[in-house]
Amino acid sequence: MTQLNAARLPERSGGSRSRTMLDLREASGDCDLGWHGEGFRYRNAVAYLPGGLAHGSSTLRDDGAERNRWAETLQPATEAVGRFCYQLALVAAQLLGLWSLNAAGVWAVATAGLPVPGNLIGMLVLFALLASGIVKLSWFETSGSFLIKHLAFFFVPITVGLMDMGPLLAASGVGIIVTLALSAALGLSLAGWISQLLLCDTKERGGRS
Amino acid sequence: MNGLSPAVVTGFAIVLTIGAYALSLWARRRYPSPLTTPVLFSTVIIIAVLLITDLSFADYAPAKDIMTFLLGPATVALAIPLYKNRQAFFRNVVPAAFGLLAGSLGTMITAGFIARLFGYAPELVSSIAIKSVTVPIAVEIAKILHGDPIMTAAFVVITGMIGASFGPWLMDRLGITHPVSRGLALGTISHGQGTAQAASEGELSGAIAGVAMGLGAVCTALAAPWLVPFLLR
Numbered sequence: 001m002t003q004l005n006a007a008r009l010p011e012r013s014g015g016s017r018s019r020t021m022l023d024l025r026e027a028s029g030d031c032d033l034g035w036h037g038e039g040f041r042y043r044n045a046v047a048y049l050p051g052g053l054a055h056g057s058s059t060l061r062d063d064g065a066e067r068n069r070w071a072e073t074l075q076p077a078t079e080a081v082g083r084f085c086y087q088l089a090l091v092a093a094q095l096l097g098l099w100s101l102n103a104a105g106v107w108a109v110a111t112a113g114l115p116v117p118g119n120l121i122g123m124l125v126l127f128a129l130l131a132s133g134i135v136k137l138s139w140f141e142t143s144g145s146f147l148i149k150h151l152a153f154f155f156v157p158i159t160v161g162l163m164d165m166g167p168l169l170a171a172s173g174v175g176i177i178v179t180l181a182l183s184a185a186l187g188l189s190l191a192g193w194i195s196q197l198l199l200c201d202t203k204e205r206g207g208r209s
Numbered sequence: 210m211n212g213l214s215p216a217v218v219t220g221f222a223i224v225l226t227i228g229a230y231a232l233s234l235w236a237r238r239r240y241p242s243p244l245t246t247p248v249l250f251s252t253v254i255i256i257a258v259l260l261i262t263d264l265s266f267a268d269y270a271p272a273k274d275i276m277t278f279l280l281g282p283a284t285v286a287l288a289i290p291l292y293k294n295r296q297a298f299f300r301n302v303v304p305a306a307f308g309l310l311a312g313s314l315g316t317m318i319t320a321g322f323i324a325r326l327f328g329y330a331p332e333l334v335s336s337i338a339i340k341s342v343t344v345p346i347a348v349e350i351a352k353i354l355h356g357d358p359i360m361t362a363a364f365v366v367i368t369g370m371i372g373a374s375f376g377p378w379l380m381d382r383l384g385i386t387h388p389v390s391r392g393l394a395l396g397t398i399s400h401g402q403g404t405a406q407a408a409s410e411g412e413l414s415g416a417i418a419g420v421a422m423g424l425g426a427v428c429t430a431l432a433a434p435w436l437v438p439f440l441l442r
Contacts (some may be wrong), residue, residue, distance in 0.1 A: 098282035105285070119284035120346070120423045126288035127295075137292065144286035147279060148415065151287075152247040152373075152405035153230050154280040157273035158344065159252040159366045160226075163259065164266045168360070175327040179337055180364060183320035184372045184398050185379055187341060191312025191421075192385035192394035198304030199387055 087142075094143035101126050215271060218264065222272030229254040237409075246374045248402050284343075287404070287423075290416035301389050305417065308390065312397040313425040314432060316341050321440035331441050332357055338437050339429055340364035343400040346426045354437050365400065372399025373406035388414045396421030 105125060106118030129135040162169075169176070233250035244250065259269060321338035329337070335356035339347050344365050351361040376395050385391060388411050395403035396418030404422050408415025 095279070095282060098285045101285045102281035106281070119281045120343075120426060122281070122285040123288045123291070123419070123423065126285055127291055130288060130292040131295065137289065140286065140289060144289040147283035147286045148290060148408055150230075151283055151401060151408065153227075153251075154277050154283055155248050155366070155369065155402050155405065156226055156230055156251045156255065157269070157276045158362070159248055159370065160255050160259070160269055160273065161266055162252065162363060162366065163256045165360075165363050168363075172327070172329065172333075175329070176337065176364070177367070179320055179323040179327065180340060180368050181371050181375075182323055183316045183337075184341070184368050184376070186319045187312045187316025187398040188372060188376050188379055188394045189383055189385075190315040191308040191397045192380050192390045193308075193383065194311045195301075195304040195308025195393050196385055196387045196390040198307055199301060199389060 091143050094140050097140060098122075098126075098143065098147075215268075218268050219272045219275070222259075222264075222269050223276060225255055225258055226251070226272065226276060229258075244374070246370070246406065248405070249370050249374050252370075284401070287416075287419035290408070290412050291419055293412065293416065301417075305389065305393055305421070308393050309397050309421055309424055310428065312394060312421075313341060313428045314436070316398055317429060317433065317436060318440065321437060325440060331355075333360065334441060335437050336361040337364055338440060339433050340368040341398050341400065342426045342429045343422055346430055350430055350433050353434055366402075369399045369402030373402040376403065377406065377410070389417050392417035393421045397425040400425070 101122040102119050103122075105120070105122030108114075108121055109118040126135070126140070130137060229251040230247060232254065233245065233247040236245040236250055237247060255269075259265075317338050320340060321334055324334040324337045332355065335354040336351055339350045339354070339356070339361060342350060342365065344362050347361050347365045348358040350356075351358045372395060376399060377391070380386075380391055380394060385394065391410060392404075392407040392414030395407040395414070397403075399406070400422045404415060404418040407418035
């Protein structure tokens, strides 16, 4: 039974993806509650595996003492390793998926000769896949949310290129900055003001959902 | 080059960039102000350190290529907040569309007009006019308009910095408080950097900004070949 337990551990951590609360409960020894109380997704998955339910129920009822002894020593460590490997594989697969969508967008744009950025096409394709239900949000959420949260990071190395613009900025830098700042301020005001005016016309303000 | 091997320089540049970025996140939390915007703050630190250590941008470039490898996938991932907030977006589609058109066309015309007043060369005027578009497409539009792609990229980055740094401050002064309007304005004018700034204000703002960045790029790409020659006349 312990072998079976060990063999199934990655699956179990798979069922509890990114649920820190439940993970903590499992780690604190409340395993079966945490696992079986976790909801339908994992249990349904088990039901489709040959013999999956049988293992599940035997774990729950039968081997008490032996299982507990092993569970206390072996389980936390194995589970942690399994969970780490699972998360690593998950992030790698998600990044590969996002990268493929980006590459497909770049390729499509280059092939069709469209004046549109490829990553924009990739984004629209991912949105269409999500909206049509072909792709589930959970498939990309871990990596995607992290990348978006730190989107600013990817612009830092590009802006460092400004250090090579010294001569141009010295010659007509002030004028360029004035032009960029004034036009940005006007564009920001126009976009923000007009949209807010129309938003207030149609419904009450502060529509944060 | 300092006689160091490129691998050491690249490793140093990556550690420096991540360190500066982490420091900027801390600084923004501790002292929130336009000057502690992560892109501005990190860039200043990195350029200062590169100048002190006598490294050029050419030395830094391999590290830049490694670190921006995930920029494309990260842009694709903007579909996630967009999908999550799709109902909020479609509810606001009319105000957003008008704001987007006014913002992206208004900033292009103003930039081109002021650049003309300063008497800049046509190449420079074209490059300045399309500065509110995300870097990859701005470079493509610059080629169509016979602008300078490298200068365009620099103007795009400066505009992103200006908008992301001072945009929230300006909108506070103007009473633009709605998260949809703030996200829309930041994404339309300051593309990716504005989107990152909007995303730090809230997920709805970030999602709308992501859409505005994409649609603003399309809008400018379609309008610029007609508008910019007119501005140059």
